[in-house]
Amino acid sequence: MTIAEVLQLADRLVFEGTGKHLDDLQQVVIQGVWQGKSYSQIGEECHRSESRVRDVGYRLWQILSEQLGEDINKNNFRSTIERLFINSSFINLFNHKNHHHIFNFCSPISEQPQQQPDIENKVDSISCYEDLGIAPKINLFYGRNEELKIIYDWIFLQKARLISVLGLSGIGKTTLVKRFVDLNSKSFDVLMWKSLKFPQPLNLLLTEIFKDFSLGNDSVNLNEETWRKFFNILRQKKCLIVLDDVQNIFTEKQFAGKYQSEYRDYKTFLKMMTEIEHQSCLILVSQEKSQEMKSLNEELYPIKVLELTGLYETELLKNQGLENPESWSTLIKLYEGNPLYLQNIADLIKDVFQGDVLSFVEQDELILTEDLKDIFNSLFDKLSNVEQKIIVEMTQQNQ
Ligand SMILES: Nc1ncnc2c1ncn2[C@@H]1O[C@H](COP(=O)(O)OP(=O)(O)OP(=O)(O)O)[C@@H](O)[C@H]1O
Numbered sequence: 001m002t003i004a005e006v007l008q009l010a011d012r013l014v015f016e017g018t019g020k021h022l023d024d025l026q027q028v029v030i031q032g033v034w035q036g037k038s039y040s041q042i043g044e045e046c047h048r049s050e051s052r053v054r055d056v057g058y059r060l061w062q063i064l065s066e067q068l069g070e071d072i073n074k075n076n077f078r079s080t081i082e083r084l085f086i087n088s089s090f091i092n093l094f095n096h097k098n099h100h101h102i103f104n105f106c107s108p109i110s111e112q113p114q115q116q117p118d119i120e121n122k123v124d125s126i127s128c129y130e131d132l133g134i135a136p137k138i139n140l141f142y143g144r145n146e147e148l149k150i151i152y153d154w155i156f157l158q159k160a161r162l163i164s165v166l167g168l169s170g171i172g173k174t175t176l177v178k179r180f181v182d183l184n185s186k187s188f189d190v191l192m193w194k195s196l197k198f199p200q201p202l203n204l205l206l207t208e209i210f211k212d213f214s215l216g217n218d219s220v221n222l223n224e225e226t227w228r229k230f231f232n233i234l235r236q237k238k239c240l241i242v243l244d245d246v247q248n249i250f251t252e253k254q255f256a257g258k259y260q261s262e263y264r265d266y267k268t269f270l271k272m273m274t275e276i277e278h279q280s281c282l283i284l285v286s287q288e289k290s291q292e293m294k295s296l297n298e299e300l301y302p303i304k305v306l307e308l309t310g311l312y313e314t315e316l317l318k319n320q321g322l323e324n325p326e327s328w329s330t331l332i333k334l335y336e337g338n339p340l341y342l343q344n345i346a347d348l349i350k351d352v353f354q355g356d357v358l359s360f361v362e363q364d365e366l367i368l369t370e371d372l373k374d375i376f377n378s379l380f381d382k383l384s385n386v387e388q389k390i391i392v393e394m395t396q397q398n399q
């Protein structure tokens with residue numbers, strides 16, 4: 001934290017508590033204490049008596065304690081501010097009463113024009129930015145109108161800041177979200193599609209994002225400075241960031257939603273996305289749900305979860321060289337409306353049954369292609385021991 005930021009923060013807090021901005025002496029006291037000086041040293045430097053400086057300090061700690069709900073004194077002032085501000089980032093302070101506006105770093109207080117970050121100008125110069133990374137191109141899209149409308153309402157009407165789209169592999173999560181992006185791209189200043197198909201630690205992901213914004217090529221550290229820059233962007237621009245394949249940062253062989261140790265920062269990140277005020281939205285696309293994706297109180301937190309179920313649209317099977325359209329809906333039910341499974345099965349029916357869907361469904365058993373077996377095996381491998389046992393047990397019940 002720069003001293004200008006500390007003064008700015010203190011000024012906002014004192015203003016909230018007393019209706020007055022910091023005066024010169026108060027500023028000098030805060031600056032001196034922040035730099036570890038004694039009251040007598042500060043007094044000497046500004047030609048005031050030590051007792052006068054001590055009185056000013058005493059009153060300041062009273063006001064700050066009240067505003068922050070923590071006991072603040074000369075000795076713990078710096079460490080408390082750093083703890084509240086840096087370690088748990090902005091979260092504690094943003095939780096505290098109505099301090100959403102404290103960290104509007106872009107409007108420097110008049111007394112401290114120096115050392116203000118030039119981020120504001122840079123962010124302003126980002127007019128429209130689109131990087132769809134490795135997002136798939138959607139050629140065919142059926143149904144899901146209800147889901148598209150839900151996401152639209154969440155983002156534009158309810159101002160959700162974190163949306164998770166969850167569901168089984170192949171159910172159509174990526175396709176749905178990409179379709180939403182295609183339909184609504186004009187409504188965002190910034191569009192970013194990041195994939196965790198090959199997962200990377202959060203600081204590398206942020207480094208990429210900063211590079212995209214031309215905010216420097218150096219690799220970033222996850223410190224207060226970085227988060228400030230990041231949330232400044234999200235505040236000033238309406239950004240939509242999609243993070244696909246989020247399940248890859250969770251631990252296999254454990255119950256859902258446990259972060260692998262090198263990806264734990266994502267947990268903090270998700271929390272910050274919802275707790276800090278801004279006008280942007282992060283959409284997570286994942287097969288697994290984590291604690292941060294759920295909201296205990298939907299009224300209070302701008303968090304939404306959309307769990308995708310099967311797609312029961314017979315159009316899915318059109319133009320695939322299949323016959324007997326009257327049995328298509330039976331086939332779709334058999335594979336629980338999973339478009340990926342259905343594509344696989346359609347190929348099999350074409351090859352082995354010459355496209356005769358009726359004879360296939362009359363087999364009256366669940367036939368799996370090698371590709372589907374691979375998918376199920378890899379899903380099964382990721383389950384915890386208990387979950388695997390339950391599944392094995394269930395297969396023996398013959399129900
Ligand atoms: N609404 C849809 N209309 C047409 N095809 C769809 C639709 N949804 C999904 N599909 C097709 O189903 C396949 C799987 O969809 P998608 O990749 O979106 O699944 P996913 O849920 O993201 O799976 P994973 O978790 O494995 O990434 C894709 O080939 C896609 O083209």
Ligand SMILES: [Mg+2]
Pocket residue numbers: 173174175244245285
């Ligand atoms: Mg996907």
